[in-house]
Amino acid sequence: MPIDYLPILVMVVVVVAFAAIALTLSSLTGPRHPTAAKLEPYESGMPPFGSARRRISIKYYLTAVLFILFDIEIIFFYPWAVLFRQLKLFGLVEMGVFVLILLIGYVYVWRKGGFNWD
Amino acid sequence: MDPLALVIIEALIKSIVVIIVLLTGFAYLTLMERMVVARIQVRVGPNRVGRVFGIAALQPIADAIKMIFKEDFIPANADKLIYVLAPGIAVGTALLAWAVIPLNPPLTIFGYTINFEIANVNVAVLYLLAIGSLSIYGIVLGGWSANNKYSLLGALRSTAQMVSYEVSLGLSLVGVLMVSGTLSLTQIVQQQSMIWNVVWQPLGFVIYLVCALAEINRVPFDLPEAETELVAGYQTEYSSLKFALFYMAEYINMLTISAIASTVFLGGYQGPFGILPGVHWLLIKMLIFIFIFMWIRGTLPRFRYDQLMRFGWQVLLPLALANTFVTAVVLVLLGK
16 A cells, blocks of 8 residues: 555655754864865875776676676565465476576676686 | 544654664664673773763763764865765665564554554565665765775775675575565564564574675674775765764664564564563564674674675575575475
8 A cells, every 4th residue: 555655755754854954963063174185085194196086896897787687586586485385386496497597697607707806 | 633644643753753762772882882892802991971880871972972063074076965965875774774663563542553663564574675775875975975095995895795795685584585475574573473483594594694794894794994904994084973974874774684683583572471562572682683793893803805705695695595495395395
């Protein structure tokens, strides 16, 4: 029922209000003495060089793609798991085939070293 | 009164109460963590501010007041809007998870039944996972927008770690869903009045706890803020209340995962003798989890990053899949 979700919406409003108050409060109460050195990025006391907005390792993209694959798989698992007691053996075989196909990909990534970070 | 208005007013009161309780809980968790870790390291810990029985009872309030009056600055090259919003996103998603956790059995007062969860939805477990995924945004946006290399590295590590462990986290709950046959947390708790789910799902329980520790970036999975190499990780450039909000989000997430673990695996508010109101049992179970988390922090060293990723993908994921498979086979064989 859609009305079941109304309390969540109310809570979202309360949480947003709380976050907004907390985010503005400290800019009103705190002192403000910005200096050029204070506003520089902190690099353990060394003068900072270059921007932090640089290209990042390909490994992170690979992890993201793997995550998308497996997370969608788990979303498929959820309705199946809830209904499993009605599906019985049929459900087991169906999911077995699905997971088997996925496992081929999983083993492939493993053998290719997709999980290695060194 | 208009039923719709009644629903809104009830939700409003419940939300405000839950948020106040969570914030107080967060404040005293920081004190508890400092005391527990201090005792583990054979130190005394905070014992000066508002001393009651040797415990600094007012220390969290002193900390909060100090935080409020600190300078709140924005680094020169930061992406200002995202930099300001990120702590809000982090704490907002942490608080919103509490919308669906049942705290107490329903009570009837003056013919009006009160449910002790803010929203009784039939997809509560899915909602928790969705909100848990959103909490990554606060960290990655905060780390990226500050234009600091430490922040960026911390945020990247954190994101990769959280998405990796989220897969096994989601899978570890599938076994429980198969046993209970519902996504509603209220029903999952009610079904556990005789036997807790942990009896049927011991492996799922352990996998859930390990993944949850990684999800909230705590020791031994605290690489995103490994202070010996990354200063403070994604929160390096934050100060004042914005820093406090990130801190708050971390501790509230700790409360959340102990509440979920208690609710899904240990019977939630169901107590063995019925001598205490339900919410006390939930609190006791949560406190045990939280103490174990602090104990782990005082005891274990940190993982290396490649070990961490390999552990997530090559140990936990196959284990969680095997757990699901075994549960399915047993359920079919029992003919349930």
